Amino acid sequence: MRIYSCTCGAPLFIDNTQCTSCGRAAGWCESCEGMAGFDTGAAGDWTCATCGTAARPCANYSGPGVCNRTVRADDPQTLCRLCGLNDTVPNLEVDGNRDRWARLEAAKRRLIYTLDLLGLPYGTDTTPPLRFSFLGDGELAGHWVGAETDQVLTGHAEGLITVNIREADDAAREQVRVDMGEAHRTLIGHLRHEIGHYYWDLLIRGRTGAEQDFATAFGDPNDPPYDVALDRHYADGPPPDWEGWHVSAYATMHPWEDWAETFALWLAMAGVLDTAQSLGIVHGPALQDTATMVEQYRRLGLAMNELTREMGLLDFAPVVITPAIEAKLKSVDWLMRGAAVPARDQDAPGQMFPVGS
Ligand SMILES: [Zn+2]
Ligand SMILES: [Zn+2]
Ligand SMILES: [Zn+2]
Numbered sequence: 001m002r003i004y005s006c007t008c009g010a011p012l013f014i015d016n017t018q019c020t021s022c023g024r025a026a027g028w029c030e031s032c033e034g035m036a037g038f039d040t041g042a043a044g045d046w047t048c049a050t051c052g053t054a055a056r057p058c059a060n061y062s063g064p065g066v067c068n069r070t071v072r073a074d075d076p077q078t079l080c081r082l083c084g085l086n087d088t089v090p091n092l093e094v095d096g097n098r099d100r101w102a103r104l105e106a107a108k109r110r111l112i113y114t115l116d117l118l119g120l121p122y123g124t125d126t127t128p129p130l131r132f133s134f135l136g137d138g139e140l141a142g143h144w145v146g147a148e149t150d151q152v153l154t155g156h157a158e159g160l161i162t163v164n165i166r167e168a169d170d171a172a173r174e175q176v177r178v179d180m181g182e183a184h185r186t187l188i189g190h191l192r193h194e195i196g197h198y199y200w201d202l203l204i205r206g207r208t209g210a211e212q213d214f215a216t217a218f219g220d221p222n223d224p225p226y227d228v229a230l231d232r233h234y235a236d237g238p239p240p241d242w243e244g245w246h247v248s249a250y251a252t253m254h255p256w257e258d259w260a261e262t263f264a265l266w267l268a269m270a271g272v273l274d275t276a277q278s279l280g281i282v283h284g285p286a287l288q289d290t291a292t293m294v295e296q297y298r299r300l301g302l303a304m305n306e307l308t309r310e311m312g313l314l315d316f317a318p319v320v321i322t323p324a325i326e327a328k329l330k331s332v333d334w335l336m337r338g339a340a341v342p343a344r345d346q347d348a349p350g351q352m353f354p355v356g357s
């Protein structure tokens with residue numbers, strides 16, 4: 001994530017709703033593809049102070065305040081293109097749900113930013129269409145006809161990414177993380193994993209060459225079938241030497257989960273390296289190829305782990321990227337880059353805040 005600049009010269013971060021220096025309303029401008037300050041006219045109309053485009057805040061920005069994106073004035077939609085991906089949003093009559101939703105949207109903004117950065121296709125017009133459902137326990141029955149339980153499971157099905165909004169409660173999520181022995185458990189991590197399943201459906205399923213490449217790198221998804229692998233995983237746990245071959249214990253369960261976990265690491269690496277490059281910490285073409293990405297991420301991860309340990313925090317980069325894991329990352333990279341459309345203009349998005357060199 002890059003740091004943008006208000007026309008007054010102050011930095012603007014991706015979650016800002018106001019410039020702390022000049023007081024302008026802040027938000028994402030679709031025209032300059034970055035964070036910007038906005039001037040507000042007498043009739044409540046907004047104008048991007050960077051590019052001059054007429055816009056209005058997304059209905060989820062002006063309403064519940066869970067979004068900070070804008071919509072171009074000539075766009076008939078009231079929701080921005082990120083909020084337009086939502087299928088179900090939390091019930092705002094439940095105490096705390098607005099804040100949970102805001103945290104989920106903040107994670108989603110980072111996710112979509114990285115997809116745009118990499119030029120990956122997504123949307124409601126893909127097959128399957130990408131949709132998000134943020135649901136609390138007890139809200140499922142009315143959502144999925146025939147749902148047998150009131151417990152919402154975070155997961156992916158046919159492009160629909162469902163997240164149990166309990167994951168937005170730090171204490172609840174941390175308890176599960178400890179119980180499951182996970183190195184990290186974060187909202188952005190959930191979204192990166194689930195969108196990995198979406199890309200499998202979108203770009204690999206039913207494509208002979210891609211399915212073969214996938215099976216070569218991750219194994220045959222039909223042997224054993226998913227439900228058999230699931231039962232075996234929860235009965236027996238991961239194999240003892242899993243860390244040499246998989247990015248997490250969960251990834252050992254089935255080739256699809258191995259893909260999603262590896263995909264999530266690949267996406268995290270891209271996001272981290274983009275941020276580090278914009279800060280001047282990493283030099284050179286950060287996202288050029290897997291070998292360069294892994295090398296830069298290794299060096300950065302080493303330094304960051306020492307810094308987070310110094311502060312008594314969890315390791316920043318807990319996964320040791322072995323040659324086997326690097327080969328899988330390379331496979332993800334290969335399969336995804338073939339699908340990437342020319343990325344948005346990465347050289348001059350918005351107005352960049354001058355940090356580093
Ligand atoms: Zn400003
Ligand atoms: Zn603009
Ligand atoms: Zn929005």
Ligand SMILES: [Zn+2]
Pocket residue numbers: 193194197256257260
């Ligand atoms: Zn999964």
